Amino acid sequence: MKKNLLIIMLGIFYTGIQAQTASWTVVYNIFQAKCASCHSGSSPSASLDLSAASGTVYTSIINKTPVNPAAASRGDKVVFPGDGHRSFLLRKCQNGLDSDNGIIPAEGNVMPDDGTTLSKIEIETIRQWILYGAKQTGVAVDTALIGKYYRGKKRDYTTVLAAPAAGKGFQIHYGPIMLAPKTEVENFLKFDPHFSDSMEVIRLDLRINKKTSHHFIIYKFAPGDETNFANGLRPLNNKPGLSSMENAWQTPGDAVLPAGTAYRWAKNAFLDLNLHCFNTDPDSVVMTDARVNIYTQPYGTASAVMYSELPGNNGFAVPNGNVDVKIIKEQTWPKLTNMYIWRLSSHTHKYGVDYDIYKRKSTGGKDTTQLFEGFYNFTYSFNQGFYDWEDPAVRTFNPLYSINPKDGLYAEAHYKNNGPAPVTVGYTTSDEMMLFFINYTVKMPTTSGLNNVPYENS
Structure with missing residues (x-):
């Protein structure tokens, strides 16, 4: 013994x-x-x-x-x-x-x-x-x-996606990463596209597994800031403060930009890839990943540059008790003269029950023109009667929708916390968030000529 x-x-x-x-x-x-x-x-x-x-x-x-x-x-x-x-x-x-x-x-x-x-x-x-x-x-x-x-015990939730044809673009493969049972992680990964020249991006086709992925975001480092971050997966608390969002997904999707528009990525651009994923299984180890095809064209082809932003309200709490709590965000762009919206979408966590976006009055507050209704389904084809926080609607405007950027937008989210305690803003799905995605140009695209209008956000 x-x-x-x-x-x-x-x-x-x-x-x-x-x-x-x-x-x-x-x-x-x-x-x-x-x-x-x-x-x-x-x-x-x-x-x-x-x-x-x-x-x-x-x-x-x-x-x-x-x-x-x-x-x-x-x-x-x-x-x-x-x-x-x-x-x-x-x-x-x-x-x-x-x-x-x-x-x-x-x-x-x-x-x-x-x-x-x-x-x-x-x-x-x-x-x-x-x-x-x-x-x-x-x-x-x-x-x-x-x-x-x-x-x-294991579950394989990795993805399959054929890479673009030679000369049409390239594929980024994030992972695969392994998740212990009942865990949730969010990491960043610095990526060097190794461009031989500056490029325009006209399409981004993402594959993630919805059973394990909360979101995937492509950021672009401010020039030189990438040197402050090591290669390899980095935890959420080691994210750059100087970066621009290029595109974001909460579900797999193919983002084909409107004709005449493109993202612009310089020859020396570095990307920062952000994947938030989870394993809800109590026993099995999960393997998951993300793949995104980036389709490109020569720099100078597009007539209008596409921009992306993720405005939000980061200073609120939602008390428990299952009562309706309204949180607002008024967003303006005082340094811009024109704004043409391509897409709008919302982002909350599990206590979000509605999310609407309106034009904002010049004096502040909500205008009567509603641009986004959170009760719509993912493809924005019909009102399904409820807000799906895991697969929120994405509204695409064709043609692009013009607003006065100095007046801006008014976003209104509603929450009901039926949990045991109040929640505050945080990064896990047990916390809350209020963000909205917006893609826009600062001029209406045409079929030729590059938009060289200087851009500076507020």
Whole structure:
């Protein structure tokens, strides 16, 4: 009995040690066990020695250009922190785990090719380590969660989306990330499109799984601000203060911009990708992701630039007691002369019961012209008689709807809190929010000529 108890205690102690092992150490040990037989010696395979000391190996793979010409020409690094689809090492060894991240014949064989195999758990550990920034120190990867996913109860909610045809655009793949049972997370991920020149974006086609995703937003860093943020997934409290929203989704969708309009992304633009996701299952580990196709055209083609904003009221509380609470937001753009609205949508959390947007009077307050009715269905084709906070309506104006930006808009949201306690503004779905999405131009688009009107928001 004492012997069995000692074994159990040692097992618990060992598990605790394992849980604290730095993620890079776990990955390095995989390389030592499965890769070093070929990647060692005076002439290691691919000139990559994975048998050396930990620090030496780390330096030799992070942001280093692979010797394979095909991989180098597509912009790969041996390990590209935060981006598994640009990490040649992962693409070589992932062996079908990610169906659209394989190698082409010019990039050689799948590794290892000496009869050794990497388990799915080992490949996933490498993939998650890269996604979380491929850091040399710290515990970024939950190896126990990975083990539970591949050995136990799991749900795969990853998406499928064919990439744009060559020359038409590119695809961004966010994730996949793994969620423990009954958890909710929101992260940011810095992404470098590696444009060869400035581009215009005319369509953004997103796939997320509604069973696990609350929203996906593409932000664009202010020039130079991206240097203040590391590669890899970052928690919600590490978001940039200087960025512009490009597009937002609360459900999968294909945003095809009106003819003659486009977003403008400079050659050196960096994006910041924001995914809010959750796992409501009490037992299973969930894997989820986001894929978005970005369709582009040459810079200077569009006649009007599309802008996006996310105005809101961040200073309110909703008492419990199931009573109606009205919160308003009056938004103006005093520095603009013209505004032409393309789309409007709303955003609350679970206690939101209605959301309406009106033109605002020049003196303040609600005008009689209503532009958005929250009771409409997602496609804004009929009034369904209730507000669906998880899939709120999106109203598209065709032609674009002109308003006086100095008068602006008046938004009015209603809440009923039937929970056990008051709620305040916060980022989880147990908190509340009052935001609205707006896409607009500052001139009516035509079929030719670029809009070079300077833009400065209020």
